[in-house]
Amino acid sequence: MLETARRYRRDGISPVKTVRDLLSAIEVEPYNAFISYDEEGALLVAEKAERAIEKGSEEPLLGLPIAVKDNICTKDLPTTCASNILADFAPTYDAYVIERLKVRGAVIIGKTNLDEFAMGSTTTTSCKGPTKNPWDITRTPGGSSGGSAAAVAAGLCAGALGSDTGGSVRMPASFCGITGLKPTYGTVSRYGLVAFASSLDQIGPMTRTARDAAVLFDAIRGHDPQDSTSLVEGYAPLSLNGHDLTGVRIGVPRAFFGEGLAHDVERSVRYAQGVFEELGATIVEVELPHLAYGVAVYYIICTAEASSNLARYDGVRYGYRAGAATLIDTYLNTRTQGFNAEVKRRIMLGTYVLSAGYYDQYYRKASQVRSLIVKDFAGAFEHCDMLLGPTTPCTAFGLGEMLDDPLSLYLLDIYTIPANLAGLPAISIPCGFGDTGLPCGLQLMAPALREDLLLGASIAFQDVTNFHQVRP
């Protein structure tokens, strides 16, 4: 993003030409990263930006082509959630984050593919077909924000927005070799983000560099009265200088390096740990005793919230409606035909764990263990300033792999889920390449509202490494 902004000014590159070239590239892109785009609207904004830049405007986002995950509402433009049930849905309003980007003069270059309703880790459950990883088109880009990750990695946009409920920004960022930030719960308004699991969902930036992530995050955060969980905070602008890591304590949870972690990912993460030490950080070992329960807690809470949130798709007010003689059959047929298998599976699971006879055993128990996970983090942050570990247990796998084994797919989220359960900020940055030449991701986590620390440390890391500059 900063590079594109520089080229607009230093090299006199035209925003209109840049946007037009990208739209041509998006039309024929082989990754299925995009679901839709609005050529006319994008060019109109680009023309305005071009004139403002000619007049000397220094607004960094002016004319920057930003891709947006298709579960974020864009006024009058299709927002499908990659689901047949919203195939023809065009919102009547912009999400808060879209308003913010438009005010700053950014160009919404297109809407990107995702797992249906953001439920998945592969971007293969999309009703629009799977997205392919630009590093190897036979592999998954990760998910659920796989379209945004692939678009950034392939250079089809300057930056992108994703959403992260259990790792959906960080995981595809890791698989596609880009930077992805999951902000503190409440810093970015969820107004206009189609709800999946409301106590976990956050919108986050997906970019090539940590500096770009800081610029995009700065643009989209802020208090929004339209989201009752939006924090009332006055945010100071983020520094684009690397954080001085001298004396910073980085905690390494032993549990992050246990069974199930691929050796090539571990090697890359340990290398990155060494880089941070060279930059002056002190490594301390910490414990997160309840980490092993994160996946079980998460899939109870997120499916419970999802089953409730997705009850609104009844074929009455908007979206797909299946014909039927009675209202109850309208609901049944609409939902049966409108949702694909993974969404149905999660609705069923959520309905089960919330049902009268099982509520205490599952939902209540999970909410209690969630408290213990929150406490684990508080304890760990008494001994360190940040936590470091892998983002994912492995590098990108084949497109068809594991699809018939939901539990194994759920376990891929083991390192990313805890930050969502505790509402903490976390970032994934490229830290090396695995045995097959695919990118590996490093995850840093910090106490609430310490994105400055995550971004500052990531910028410092990227100033002395070049993993983020390698292109597919």
Add this chain to the structure above:
Amino acid sequence: MARLARLDLNASELDGFRNDLDAILTYMEKLNEVDTRGVGVTVHTQAVTAHLRADELKESQPLQDVLANAPHHKNGSIVVPKVLE
């Protein structure tokens, strides 16, 4: 359960889901290892309470725009099959 979730699953779908959900719920039983006596629930990670807005009259979205997304509407109302005989 499917009926409660307003889903109409056929026999093979039900079989598949039954197997998946069995495996997932068995995995979730590992939570029973954790002693949660006296532990409160976390349904939200924010210490603050929800922010309330002033109860002021505001313009809502134009009816025509909202209805444009409705599968079936007539005379400014959304139409559904008859509920009462």
